[in-house]
Amino acid sequence: MAVPALANEPLLRVEDLRVEFPTRRGRLTAVDGVSFEIAPGEVLGVVGESGAGKSLTGAAIIGLLEPPGKITGGQIVLEGQRIDNLPYHEMRQIRGRRIGAIFQDPLTSLNPLYTIGRQLTETIRTHLPLGETAARERALALLRAVGIPAAEQRIDQYPHQFSGGMRQRVVIALALAAEPRLIIADEPTTALDVSIQAQIIALLKRLCREHGTAVMLVTHDMGVIAETADRVAVMYAGRIVEIGPVREVVRHARHPYTVGLMGSIPLVGRDVARLAQIDGAMPRLNAIPLGCAFNPRCQKAFDICRTQRPDLRRVGPVAVACHLFDMPPADAGRPP
Amino acid sequence: MASGSSERALARAWDSDIAYSFRSSPLTMAAAAFTALYLLGAMLAPWIAPQDPFDLKQLDLLNAFLPPVWEVEGKAGFLLGADDQGRDVLSTILYGSRVSLLVGFASVVLAMLLGIGLGLISGYAGGAVDAFIMRVADVQLSFPAILIALLIDGVTRGLISAQRHEELAVFVLVISIGLSFWVQYARTVRGLVLVEKNKEYVLAARVIGLPPALIMLRHVLPNVLGPVLVIATINLGVAIITEATLSFLGVGVPSTQPSLGTLIRIGNDYLFSGEWWITIFPGAALALLVLAVNLLGDWLRDALNPKLH
Amino acid sequence: MNRAEAPLIEVDRLVRHFDVSPPLLNRLFEGGRRRILKAVDGVSFAIRRGETFSLVGESGCGKSTVARLMVGLYRPTGGDIRFEGMEIGGREGSANRKLVQRRMQMIFQDPYASLNPRWRVRDIVAEPIRAREGRLPAAVLAERVGGLLRQVGLASADGEKYPHEFSGGQRQRISIARALAGKPEFLVADEPTSALDVSVQAQILNLMRDLQRQFGLTYLFISHNLAVVYHVSDRVGVMYLGQLVEVAAVKALFGRPRHPYTRLLLDALPDLEMSGRGRTPVAGEVPSPIDPPSGCTFHPRCPHADARCRGERPRFHVHGEAMVACHAVEEGRI
Numbered sequence: 005m006a007v008p009a010l011a012n013e014p015l016l017r018v019e020d021l022r023v024e025f026p027t028r029r030g031r032l033t034a035v036d037g038v039s040f041e042i043a044p045g046e047v048l049g050v051v052g053e054s055g056a057g058k059s060l061t062g063a064a065i066i067g068l069l070e071p072p073g074k075i076t077g078g079q080i081v082l083e084g085q086r087i088d089n090l091p092y093h094e095m096r097q098i099r100g101r102r103i104g105a106i107f108q109d110p111l112t113s114l115n116p117l118y119t120i121g122r123q124l125t126e127t128i129r130t131h132l133p134l135g136e137t138a139a140r141e142r143a144l145a146l147l148r149a150v151g152i153p154a155a156e157q158r159i160d161q162y163p164h165q166f167s168g169g170m171r172q173r174v175v176i177a178l179a180l181a182a183e184p185r186l187i188i189a190d191e192p193t194t195a196l197d198v199s200i201q202a203q204i205i206a207l208l209k210r211l212c213r214e215h216g217t218a219v220m221l222v223t224h225d226m227g228v229i230a231e232t233a234d235r236v237a238v239m240y241a242g243r244i245v246e247i248g249p250v251r252e253v254v255r256h257a258r259h260p261y262t263v264g265l266m267g268s269i270p271l272v273g274r275d276v277a278r279l280a281q282i283d284g285a286m287p288r289l290n291a292i293p294l295g296c297a298f299n300p301r302c303q304k305a306f307d308i309c310r311t312q313r314p315d316l317r318r319v320g321p322v323a324v325a326c327h328l329f330d331m332p333p334a335d336a337g338r339p340p
Numbered sequence: 341m342a343s344g345s346s347e348r349a350l351a352r353a354w355d356s357d358i359a360y361s362f363r364s365s366p367l368t369m370a371a372a373a374f375t376a377l378y379l380l381g382a383m384l385a386p387w388i389a390p391q392d393p394f395d396l397k398q399l400d401l402l403n404a405f406l407p408p409v410w411e412v413e414g415k416a417g418f419l420l421g422a423d424d425q426g427r428d429v430l431s432t433i434l435y436g437s438r439v440s441l442l443v444g445f446a447s448v449v450l451a452m453l454l455g456i457g458l459g460l461i462s463g464y465a466g467g468a469v470d471a472f473i474m475r476v477a478d479v480q481l482s483f484p485a486i487l488i489a490l491l492i493d494g495v496t497r498g499l500i501s502a503q504r505h506e507e508l509a510v511f512v513l514v515i516s517i518g519l520s521f522w523v524q525y526a527r528t529v530r531g532l533v534l535v536e537k538n539k540e541y542v543l544a545a546r547v548i549g550l551p552p553a554l555i556m557l558r559h560v561l562p563n564v565l566g567p568v569l570v571i572a573t574i575n576l577g578v579a580i581i582t583e584a585t586l587s588f589l590g591v592g593v594p595s596t597q598p599s600l601g602t603l604i605r606i607g608n609d610y611l612f613s614g615e616w617w618i619t620i621f622p623g624a625a626l627a628l629l630v631l632a633v634n635l636l637g638d639w640l641r642d643a644l645n646p647k648l649h
Numbered sequence: 650m651n652r653a654e655a656p657l658i659e660v661d662r663l664v665r666h667f668d669v670s671p672p673l674l675n676r677l678f679e680g681g682r683r684r685i686l687k688a689v690d691g692v693s694f695a696i697r698r699g700e701t702f703s704l705v706g707e708s709g710c711g712k713s714t715v716a717r718l719m720v721g722l723y724r725p726t727g728g729d730i731r732f733e734g735m736e737i738g739g740r741e742g743s744a745n746r747k748l749v750q751r752r753m754q755m756i757f758q759d760p761y762a763s764l765n766p767r768w769r770v771r772d773i774v775a776e777p778i779r780a781r782e783g784r785l786p787a788a789v790l791a792e793r794v795g796g797l798l799r800q801v802g803l804a805s806a807d808g809e810k811y812p813h814e815f816s817g818g819q820r821q822r823i824s825i826a827r828a829l830a831g832k833p834e835f836l837v838a839d840e841p842t843s844a845l846d847v848s849v850q851a852q853i854l855n856l857m858r859d860l861q862r863q864f865g866l867t868y869l870f871i872s873h874n875l876a877v878v879y880h881v882s883d884r885v886g887v888m889y890l891g892q893l894v895e896v897a898a899v900k901a902l903f904g905r906p907r908h909p910y911t912r913l914l915l916d917a918l919p920d921l922e923m924s925g926r927g928r929t930p931v932a933g934e935v936p937s938p939i940d941p942p943s944g945c946t947f948h949p950r951c952p953h954a955d956a957r958c959r960g961e962r963p964r965f966h967v968h969g970e971a972m973v974a975c976h977a978v979e980e981g982r983i
Contacts, residue, residue: 028360053846054817167934197707198873200934202917224846227919254921268851270880271921272903278858279851279880285816286846540763544827547720548777549750562767 013084014041015218016065016186021088022077023060023069023242025289032289034060034073036242039316042186047212047219049233049250051226053265055286057242058222062188064088065220066103067095083185101131104179104217106208108191110171113178114163120147120174121159124181131182146177150207169200176208180215187212190222205232226269230254238262241287241297243313248322258324260302296327304328361643371635378629382441385434390417393427393435394596400426405610408617421617423606429617432603433625439599440626443513444580448572450518451579455525456568460556462526463533474530477523485520485578486585492516493591506594513592517582524571532564566644573637577630584626600626656695657733657867658719658753658835664727665689665714669939686939688714690891691728693965698834701861701868703878703899705914706888709938712871715888716839719869720755721746732835751781754828758840760820764812770823771808774798777831797826801856818849825856829864837869842877854881875918879903887911890938890946897971907973909951909983945976953977 023035035057042048050058063069065080067087080088087098099105107113115123124143128134134142140159147155150173163171172192179187192208193201209232212219221233229236230250237247238259246259257263267280284301287293293300299309306327314325362368381388391398403426406418414421420429462473480488496512497505505512536542537560545555584601586592588608593599598606600622607619667686675681689711696702704712717723718738719730730738732753737746754777757763764773774794778785785793795805801822812820821841828836838857842850854877861868872878878885879899886896887910895908906912933950936942945963948954955976963974977983 053848169934197935198875199707199913199917202919205919225919226847227921230921231919265848268848269921270851270854270876272876272879272915272918273922276880278855281851281855282848283852285818285849540757540759541765543717543722544755544757544763544824545765545776546722547750547753547755548780548831549747550776550780559765559768563765 015044015083016042016220017081018061018065018078019081020078021061021064021080022075023057023064023073024076025073027072029290033292034242034289035064036292037078038239038242038244039078040237040244040247042218042220044185045212045216045218046234047209047221047232049229049236050220050222050239051224051229051236052239053224053286055241055289056239058239059190061239062105062190062220062222066099066105066188068099068105097131100127100184101182102184102186104182104184104187106172106175106179106187106189106192108194110168110175110195111163113175114171116163119160119162120166124159124174124178127178127181143177143181146181147174149180149211150174150177151203152177168196169204172196172200172204173207176204176211180211180217183215184217186218186220188220188222191224192221193228194223194225201228208232226254226266238265241292242289243297243325244316245298245325246322247316252321258319258322258329259298259326260304260328261298264301296325362639365639367635368639371632371639374628374632375636378437378625378632379441381434382437385431385438389428389431389434390419391428391431393431394598402426403428405615407615420621421615423603423615423618424610429603429621432598433600433622436598436600436603436622437625437629439510439593439597440580440583440601443510443517443583443593443599444576446514447517447521447579447583448576450514451521451575452525452568452572454518455522456529456561456564458522459526459529460533460561460564463530464537464552464556464560470530473526477526480520481523485517486582488520489513489516489582489586490589490591492519493586506596509592509594510597513583513586517579517586520582521575521579524575525568528567528571529564532567533560536560536563567641570637570641570644573640574634577633577637580626580633581630655734657698658731658869659693659695660715660719660728660730660738661693662728663689663692663715663718663725663730663738665711665718665723666726684939687891687941688938689718692888692891692893693728694886694893694896696835696867696869698867699861699865700883701870701881703870703872703882703885704888705872705875705878705885707873707914707935709890709935710888711891711938712888713839714891716755716837716869716871720753720837721750751777751831752833753835753837754831754833756821756824756828756836756838756841758843760817760824760844763824764820764827766812768811769808770798770810770812770815773812773823774808774826774830777827781831793830797830798823800829800860801826802852816849817845818852821845821849821853822856825853825860829860833866835867835869837871839871840873841870843872843874850877857881875903875914887914890936890941892946893965893972893974894947895971895973895975896965901970905969905971907968907971907978907983908975909953909977910947913950945974951977953983 019039021035021038022033025032025034038061040048050061052058060069060073064075069075075088079086082098082102087095114120121140121143124146125136125139128139128142144155144159147159152158152170152173166174189208193204196204205228208219221229223229233250235248236250236253237244238253238261239245240261246253246257246262253262254266257266264280264282268282270279282301287297295311296309296314299305302309308327314327316323316325317329319329386392403418403422404424406422407414408421409416409419418428422428423432458473462470493512493516542555542559545559583592583599584604587599587601588605590605592601595602603622604619604626607622611619665688667688668683669686670676670683671679671681692715694702704715706712714723718725725738728738729736730742732749735745735749736742737749771794774797775790778790778793794808798805798807803819803822812823815823842853845853858881860866870878870881882899884896884898885902886893887908888894889910895902895911902911903915906915936949942949944960945954945958948958951958957976961976963976963979965972965974966979968978
């Protein structure tokens with residue numbers, strides 16, 4: 005399905021992406037026809053529960069899918085250039101320079117054997133034509149920008165000498181080191197304490213705004229999305245079920261899964277005896293239902309839901325993949 | 341009902357990851373087949389061997405030094421030739437393997453029991469008990485296993501009469517080889533126990549109020565056996581070779597119950613005078629057996645390693 | 650005190666230290682010092698029968714250690730634990746603890762490590778029954794196990810399976826079934842939903858609530874998630890570096906937080922309702938419990954700290970509807 009190009013080409017365009025895992029019992033589809041765009045400088049949240057395929061989508065974009073998983077369909081277009089089919093060494097140049105990454109565990113994201121200064125300058129010099137001194141200056145500036153106190157001393161320290169929150173700041177600095185246009189952040193705050201989470205989110209938001217960097221923020225935490233994202237895509241069983249401006253999706257969820265998800269989140273100040281509950285669990289990859297993947301758990305499912313998979317259709321300011329919103333063909337448009 | 345569920349269980353076992361990895365490796369299947377055949381042959385030796393080579397009445401010195409049957413002077417009934425006393429080499433291999441396999445298995449079982457037991461106690465108890473057991477293990481590791489086996493064997497010979505020693509030789513051998521190998525089991529188990537004992541299912545058992553011994557045996561032990569089995573399989577080969585070495589050196593089994601090692605020693609004297617079959621065939625049998633067992637151990641280790649899938 | 654008002658379980662100046670010094674030989678050669686980690690440093694609270702009391706705090710605050718002290722996985726270094734007035738902590742209490750051990754149970758955080766992977770579910774759930782009541786006829790046991798599994802939303806036939814055949818949420822249900830098998834009165838839940846997806850969390854929290862109603866259970870609920878704590882608790886205790894800084898009824902704590910750390914935590918909550926409320930940027934990180942700051946351990950991060958805070962550890966005192974350990978609150982400065 006070809007998605008017509010924007011007048012202004014988006015920074016990242018993912019079209020009908022498919023990621024599969026061949027196993028001896030057959031092929032498992034972990035990401036099933038996912039399409040979205042990210043405009044320059046915007047923050048797109050990708051939210052979903054475990055097994056929804058959101059991390060794999062991020063990994064596919066940055067070219068770090070672990071074998072035997074592989075992209076088996078669709079395309080990924082970065083600034084007009086197709087990147088999903090690039091050979092390894094070309095992808096390596098894009099990684100870091102044009103797409104940066106922040107992963108969940110700051111402990112394993114940094115090499116324990118090298119000082120953070122060395123890791124920073126190495127990244128900088130790999131992607132930018134700077135000498136050793138200039139690179140070090142830039143590293144120092146980055147460390148200050150991410151809020152590491154006494155940067156001149158700490159630049160020569162090792163990762164284990166930093167706390168979790170500090171390490172994640174260093175990881176952010178590393179991701180921004182080569183001034184990428186896009187950052188894929190996969191659960192960047194999940195391993196951190198609540199008060200530190202708030203600091204890191206604020207930092208990420210501010211820096212990306214300042215540098216004009218777009219962010220694809222993958223997380224299961226709706227609260228983080230609400231605070232940080234401009235738009236959000238809700239994923240379920242490898243598909244996008246709802247996508248739109250964050251205010252709309254959070255406050256006026258349309259897809260039954262999104263509604264259930266928002267209702268099941270406890271909120272300080274919301275006094276309910278029982279939380280809204282979606283019975284059952286996300287289907288395993290080898291048992292994805294026919295038609296709409298959510299239909300067995302959906303209170304509003306009807307016949308067509310069990311046989312025909314719904315497409316993402318525009319419904320007001322959002323796009324929803326749900327037969328409840330089936331409209332006459334004339335209104336069918338592409339996702340916002 | 342019962343047969344249905346056992347059919348289903350069998351089908352599930354056949355389809356499991358371990359069975360699949362077994363089926364997809366021809367080398368492993370060949371190794372398993374060879375080992376199975378060998379074991380069968382050794383067990384059925386009294387019935388399938390052409391003669392009982394250790395029954396003096398069946399021997400005829402005129403058969404001495406017969407070459408294998410395909411050679412010019414070979415004789416039917418002596419497939420792989422005969423040794424200096426007219427014993428059919430094939431029969432000696434079959435009978436000798438019984439001793440080798442018996443000593444091998446028994447010493448591995450002894451090492452396992454001792455090693456797993458001490459490893460469990462050491463890992464679960466921690467503190468001074470752990471430190472003590474591990475220091476003993478460290479000290480023992482600084483000696484080569486053969487040396488320890490020799491030591492124990494020598495001490496026993498000194499303590500009991502020669503005749504008694506003949507009767508108990510296999511027993512003593514099993515103990516000395518078993519005692520020289522317990523350390524690797526203990527260390528492996530201890531390491532695994534240290535990891536498991538902090539896992540929440542063990543904590544849950546403690547909250548229920550179960551005594552430590554019960555927790556160790558019923559909860560922790562089943563979860564640490566996997567790697568132990570791998571060690572045991574490979575250890576079997578080593579145990580058999582150790583016994584063979586000791587017998588070769590003359591301090592293993594008595595000559596009335598020769599093992600493969602004894603046979604190799606006997607044949608060794610004749611190796612360079614032309615009667616090569618007396619030592620080569622028992623040697624080859626030993627090498628192939630140990631190779632097959634090691635291949636099985638390798639497969640088991642890979643099959644049990646979840647990361648390789 | 651009226652029997653109905655007497656607490657079911659209480660802790661009094663509970664202390665637990667861990668010796669994390671380098672080994673003796675290292676200290677001799679490298680000249681290191683003994684280092685003590687004060688995981689729990691004088692915690693006192695009481696839980697009434699039938700209520701849900703939550704301990705909330707960030708990593709390293711000691712809440713999990715308190716939970717484990719209460720169920721007997723650790724021995725206290727100091728202080729008391731009393732169950733129905735009976736001393737059960739420490740050396741003197743160990744005989745008493747055996748008497749009451751089966752009246753308390755625990756649910757753990759990690760659904761993947763809290764069930765023995767080699768045991769069938771029915772054996773896992775039956776274990777507390779066996780430990781408590783000895784050998785029972787197989788049919789009776791099967792019926793009880795089946796009943797428990799149904800109670801937590803699974804099928805009796807699930808007893809034949811192994812844990813790895815279940816999802817995280819289902820495993821937590823099995824853990825709950827196991828916890829209920831011994832008919833306990835007091836349940837300690839250590840981050841029972843932290844490893845679960847949010848929709849599964851809702852199922853488990855609802856289940857726990859239903860079970861509490863049905864069996865009159867008393868819960869000690871440990872969590873770092875304030876929203877969850879708000880939803881499940883009757884009373885809440887906030888911990889920081891091994892000490893309780895504030896205890897109050899849930900509405901009072903969230904409506905009128907007094908201690909500066911409580912305020913910090915509430916301020917750090919993401920704004921899901923998108924009310925656009927401003928957030929005061931918060932400074933610093935939790936210090937190491939091995940070398941805590943002097944005086945009030947929160948003073949390096951506290952906007953209201955003064956000289957007294959740096960030197961003197963605040964006492965726990967009543968302030969309106971809450972109990973707070975803070976000089977500034979006591980002095981009426983905030």
